[in-house]
Amino acid sequence: DAGITQSPRHKVTETGTPVTLRCHQTENHRYMYWYRQDPGHGLRLIHYSYGVKDTDKGEVSDGYSVSRSKTEDFLLTLESATSSQTSVYFCAISESPGRAYEQYFGPGTRLTVT
């Protein structure tokens, strides 16, 4: 299994509070991604990174920001959590442009916003 960890694995927070989720990889892969998974929607891309300090938006980026100061860490921040952001969040990594679509996922973070 690819060396990807996510923290925390579970979190309950209140509406309006900031939340940061962490993804850590030991594979030295260039590309990292944040997805959310909700019933009836499949996995949807929030943000992705193609290198240190290089990030871009996905299809559902509103209300989220990311940072990548080191190859191994990719942080996802919910600036002010809302109930619509209750979801399971997955981090993924991929090796190189030629194999960018062979993505490997972390174990996920279950976030509940009350």
Add this chain to the structure above:
Amino acid sequence: RKEVEQDPGPFNVPEGATVAFNCTYSNSASQSFFWYRQDCRKEPKLLMSVYSSGNEDGRFTAQLNRASQYISLLIRDSKLSDSATYLCVVDATNKLIFGTGTLLAVQP
């Protein structure tokens, strides 16, 4: 129309059965196709890539029909351990589009 569509199932099959899943996609420019497997409350895992000529990995066979824009996955001799959700995945302009998945339940 969704970019990637799958029959959600569930497909309930006995052990040893052959089962096939289909998936349709809307972007004719897509070039990369995959099947992922996701166990309950776990992360998706890459099962296999789908190549134009079709490809096989043990009991699993994937086919691509570009003209009709669909992808299929055939599982032969189903095992209890094959029970999972199977996600059809297609590329679209530097990102992956995931289907909502097809649930397979293999019964003893």
